[in-house]
Amino acid sequence: MNLPEPNLVRETLWSLYGEERYCKFVDYINSRCDDRGRLLYWQEQLWAGVEEKLGIHIGDYRDIAALFRVCHVHGVELQRETLPIIYGYFKPLPQGYIKFEAAHFPLANDEARGPDWEEAAKEREVLFCTACRQAKEEWRARRRY
Ligand SMILES: [Zn+2]
Numbered sequence: 199m200n201l202p203e204p205n206l207v208r209e210t211l212w213s214l215y216g217e218e219r220y221c222k223f224v225d226y227i228n229s230r231c232d233d234r235g236r237l238l239y240w241q242e243q244l245w246a247g248v249e250e251k252l253g254i255h256i257g258d259y260r261d262i263a264a265l266f267r268v269c270h271v272h273g274v275e276l277q278r279e280t281l282p283i284i285y286g287y288f289k290p291l292p293q294g295y296i297k298f299e300a301a302h303f304p305l306a307n308d309e310a311r312g313p314d315w316e317e318a319a320k321e322r323e324v325l326f327c328t329a330c331r332q333a334k335e336e337w338r339a340r341r342r343y
Contacts, residue, residue, distance in 0.1 A: 202254055204265045210248050219244065224270040227263050228305060228325055235259055269305050269327035276325045281310040283322050288314075302337065303330035 212220040223241055231237060236259045237245060245262065249255055256262050267276040288311060291299075299306075305327040312319070 201256070201261055201265065202252060204268070207248060207252070207265045208268065210251050211244065214247050214251060215244055221270040224266045224268065225304065227266045228270075228276065231259070231263065237262065267325065269330060271302070271304060272327055272329035272333075274327045274329045276305065276327055278323055278325055280321045280323050281308075283310045283312040283317075283319055285312040285316045286314055299334075303327075303334040306330040306334040308334065 208220075208224075211223060215223075223244055226238065226241060231241070268274065269276060305325065307324040307326040308331055310322040310324055312322075
């Protein structure tokens with residue numbers, strides 16, 4: 199079966215469930231689900247509604263995820279890049295910053311942090327949004343003054 203057109207699938211998800219759940223669904227795909235290789239239970243419920251509405255069925259998680267490689271904040275298609283992994287101890291980020299990042303540049307992904315012990319892997323592929331990176335750069339520049 200050919201995969202449906204990504205914009206149609208995204209618009210269907212949005213129109214069925216609204217902005218908040220659309221954003222959460224897409225955010226989870228691009229930040230958490232790839233490690234598991236599957237949707238979470240609540241996502242499966244939403245996705246079943248999309249499949250029913252469009253009369254489609256997609257069995258492979260990777261095919262579903264590929265339809266949502268888009269930034270849920272900026273609507274920009276995500277890019278892939280391989281970054282060197284930085285091993286070492288990082289101070290925990292302040293809660294205020296974590297919230298700010300999630301709202302303004304959740305997919306900047308401009309560095310790949312590893313644990314504070316060295317592992318064999320030297321590089322990691324990341325997904326990122328060019329608009330998130332730009333927003334983060336502008337925020338950094340403002341903070342220098
Ligand atoms: Zn973005």
